[in-house]
Amino acid sequence: MEIKELQIITSQLEETETFYNQILNIPTLEKSENEVSFRIGSSKLSFEVSTADQPVYHIAFDIPKNQLMEAYEWLKQRTPIIPISPSSDFSDFEQWNAKSFYFYDNNKNVLELICRYELDNESGLPFDGSSLLAITEIGLVSDDVAFLAETLMGKYDLELYEKQPARDNFTVLGDDHGLLILVNQDRDWYPTTQKAKSFPVKLVFNNGTEEDQELSMS
Numbered sequence: 069m070e071i072k073e074l075q076i077i078t079s080q081l082e083e084t085e086t087f088y089n090q091i092l093n094i095p096t097l098e099k100s101e102n103e104v105s106f107r108i109g110s111s112k113l114s115f116e117v118s119t120a121d122q123p124v125y126h127i128a129f130d131i132p133k134n135q136l137m138e139a140y141e142w143l144k145q146r147t148p149i150i151p152i153s154p155s156s157d158f159s160d161f162e163q164w165n166a167k168s169f170y171f172y173d174n175n176k177n178v179l180e181l182i183c184r185y186e187l188d189n190e191s192g193l194p195f196d197g198s199s200l201l202a203i204t205e206i207g208l209v210s211d212d213v214a215f216l217a218e219t220l221m222g223k224y225d226l227e228l229y230e231k232q233p234a235r236d237n238f239t240v241l242g243d244d245h246g247l248l249i250l251v252n253q254d255r256d257w258y259p260t261t262q263k264a265k266s267f268p269v270k271l272v273f274n275n276g277t278e279e280d281q282e283l284s285m286s
Contacts, residue, residue, distance in 0.1 A: 069226070069241075069242040069243055069245055069246035069247070069248075069273055069274070069275045069276075070110070070202070070245055070246050070273060070274045071111050071202065071203045071204065071206065071246045071271065071272075071273050072110070072111060072112065072272045072273055072274060072280060073111065073112045073113075073114070073270075073271065073272035074111065074112070074113050074114070074127070074203050074206055074269070074270070074271055074272075075103075075114040075115075075116060075269070075270040075271075076113075076114075076115060076116070076123070076125050076127075076177075076267065076268070076269055076270075077115065077116050077117070077118035077120055077123045077267060077268050078115040078116070078117060078118065078123065078175050079117070079118060079119065079120060079121070079122070079123065079175075080174055080175055081102075081103075081104055081115060081117045083174045083175075084104060084115050084173070084174055084175060085099070085104045086174070087173050087174040088106050088173070091146050091147050091173075092146075092197045092200075093196050093197030093198070094106045094107070094108060094197040094198075094200070095107075097112065098114075101117075102116060102117045103115065103116045103117065108129060108200050108202065108203060109129070109130070109200050109201040109202040109203075110201065110202045111202045111203035113127075113203060116268075118268075120267060122175075122176065123175065123265075123267040123268075124175065124176050124177055124178070124257070124262055124264075124265065124267070125177045125178070125206070125207060125267065125269070126177070126178045126179075126180070126205070126206070126207035126249060126257050126264075127177060127178075127179055127180070127203060127205065127206055127207070128168070128179070128180035128181075128182050128203070128204050128205030128206075128247075129179070129180070129181055129182070129200045129201070129202065129203060129204065130182055130183075130184060130187070130189070130200070130201040130202050130204045131181045131182065131183060131195070131199055131200060131201060132183070132189050132190050132191035132195075132199060132201065133183040133184060133185050133187060133189055133190060134183075134190045134191065135183070135191060135195050135199065136158075136167055136168075136169075136181075136183045138194075138195040139169075139181050139195050139199070140157070140158075140169055140181075142195050142196065143169075143171060143181070144157075147171050147172075148171065148172075149169055149170070149171050150169075150170040150171055150172065150178075150259055150260060151259075152169075152170075152259045157169050159258075159259065163231050163232065164184070164231050164232070165184065165185045165186050165231075166182055166183060166184045166185060167182070167183050167185075168180050168181060168182035168183065169181060170259055170260075176262065178257045178258075178260055178262060180205065181200070182204065182205075184204075184244050186244060187244055187245075189201060202245075202246075203246075204245065204246055204247060205246075205247045205248075205249050206247075206248060206249065206269065206271065207249045207250075207251060207257065207264065208248055208249065208250050208251075208269060208285060209250075209251055209252070209253055209264045209265060209266040209267075210250060210251075210252065210253065210266065211252070211253050213235075213236060213237055213238065213239050213250045213251065213252055214234075214236060214239070216239075216250055217234065217239045217241060217250055220241060220248065220250075220283070221241065224275060224281055224283065225275060225277075226241040226242060226248070226275060227241065227242075227243075228240070228241060229241060229242055229243065229247055230243075236252075237251065237252040237255055238250070238251055238252070238255070242275075246273060251264050252264070253265065253266065266285070266286075268284075268285065268286045269283075269284070269285045270282070270283070270284045271283040271284070
């Protein structure tokens with residue numbers, strides 16, 4: 069599954085543009101009075117202004133599988149890294165054959181840079197914001213994860229992620245190229261104590277079909 073476009077909300081439009089421009093070194097793609105967007109690899113990320121109180125999301129971006137440490141060293145000079153434990157800043161997802169690290173943007177969205185070692189995406193270029201390859205995960209929050217999973221699988225012909233057994237409070241749909249992370253309301257967004265809440269999400273993705281599909285949750 070390829071995530072082509074993701075639109076979420078923010079109460080801090082100007083600060084969001086500044087963070088993505090200056091901290092992640094990603095230029096503004098489009099801007100209006102109510103929205104700002106960025107090109108992140110093959111994906112488009114848009115923020116729409118809202119008066120909602122502190123909207124928080126989880127988003128992951130793939131990086132070249134040979135640049136985990138280079139990405140980490142680059143980013144930690146620019147913004148704090150969220151520790152996984154007292155002794156490590158890295159998550160090792162053995163089942164997924166992936167490693168990652170986490171940080172916040174200005175909205176306290178929990179962002180993740182992840183290397184998936186089964187993908188062919190090495191890079192010989194110096195790491196910077198242009199090295200982010202795509203949006204590959206977005207968290208979706210529900211009071212009934214199993215029902216949401218069944219609904220999305222039926223409507224969009226999605227499948228359970230083969231590397232992650234489904235659970236009542238945590239289910240993953242898609243494949244190594246794009247994942248929907250379904251979690252229960254008030255579950256902690258790993259590796260933080262930020263509680264998962266449902267906020268508006270608009271998604272354009274392709275699941276291997278001729279036409280892109282649109283998913284919208286409020």
